[in-house]
Amino acid sequence: MKVAHVTLYPPKGEKHVKGSGVASYSKNLVAHITSDAIDQTVVCNAIEDAPQNYTDDGIVVRRVFRRKPQFVLSVHKELKKIDADVVHIQQELALYGGILTAYLLQWLVFLWRRRVVITLHGVVDPDAITPRFVHENNSRLPVPLVKLAFRVIYTPLMKWARRIIVHEQYFKDILVRSYGIRSDKIDVVPHCLLYTSDAADEARSVD
Numbered sequence: 001m002k003v004a005h006v007t008l009y010p011p012k013g014e015k016h017v018k019g020s021g022v023a024s025y026s027k028n029l030v031a032h033i034t035s036d037a038i039d040q041t042v043v044c045n046a047i048e049d050a051p052q053n054y055t056d057d058g059i060v061v062r063r064v065f066r067r068k069p070q071f072v073l074s075v076h077k078e079l080k081k082i083d084a085d086v087v088h089i090q091q092e093l094a095l096y097g098g099i100l101t102a103y104l105l106q107w108l109v110f111l112w113r114r115r116v117v118i119t120l121h122g123v124v125d126p127d128a129i130t131p132r133f134v135h136e137n138n139s140r141l142p143v144p145l146v147k148l149a150f151r152v153i154y155t156p157l158m159k160w161a162r163r164i165i166v167h168e169q170y171f172k173d174i175l176v177r178s179y180g181i182r183s184d185k186i187d188v189v190p191h192c193l194l195y196t197s198d199a200a201d202e203a204r205s206v207d
Contacts, residue, residue: 002039004084005030006075006108008095009044009063012056022090022121025191030059043078067097072108079112087112091157092121099153106156118157119165119189124150125174155179165189 007026010017017023030040041060045067046052052063064078065071079087089109093102109116126147134146141149158164158179164186166172172188175181 001037001086002041002082002084003033003086003088004079004082005040005042005044005088005090006079007042007044007090009042009061011047011050012054012061020095022092022095025121026090031057041082041084043075043082065096067101069097069100069104071096071101072104075108076111085115086117087115089116089118089161090121091118093124093153095121099149102153106153106160109157109160113160114162116161117163117165118161120154120157120171120175121167123154123166123171123174125178126150127178151179158185163187167191 005026008017008020008023010023010027015024015027026042026044030042033040041062043062043064045065046063050063054061062078062082065074089105091105093099096102096105109118129143129147129150131143134141134143139146158175158181164175164181166175166186166188167190169188172183172186175186176183
């Protein structure tokens with residue numbers, strides 16, 4: 001089985017990178033999927049003055065995108081070359097750039113929807129968006145408009161993805177209650193599993 005991971009990723013030979021816990025998460029995840037039956041490729045962010053295509057600890061790494069709106073086209077083009085059975089996309093609000101990239105990610109999910117497993121590293125509950133929430137996030141937009149913006153960003157991702165992974169039951173409850181996502185479509189995989197030998201089994205069980 002071919003698996004393509006769409007994510008940020010640390011430099012070659014490193015496990016951590018400043019400014020992105022998701023990059024470290026992804027490095028740990030792929031390292032713990034050790035089955036010979038799974039062929040993994042990481043489709044990730046380009047790094048200046050560094051190799052863009054290489055193998056790191058047996059994992060094929062393709063650094064094809066910048067954190068700009070065009071990342072969707074770059075990733076889609078690479079995924080067509082790989083033709084993976086599973087496209088595992090990591091999602092955090094500004095992971096691939098600004099708010100516009102957060103919105104555009106849904107179109108990548110749409111294009112690969114029959115194969116997409118998406119891991120949501122955070123979920124905003126529309127019911128918890130208050131004037132205080134808006135102020136603390138440095139926005140001057142009306143509360144109803146902020147609520148609408150989060151629904152526009154998150155709902156298509158979850159509706160179009162084949163499976164959804166979250167790290168806490170609390171997040172799953174929000175998806176079911178506030179976004180209307182089927183409970184049986186969502187898997188809760190705690191962060192701590194990355195540091196155990198069971199991590200690969202948990203990731204494979206999502207399929």
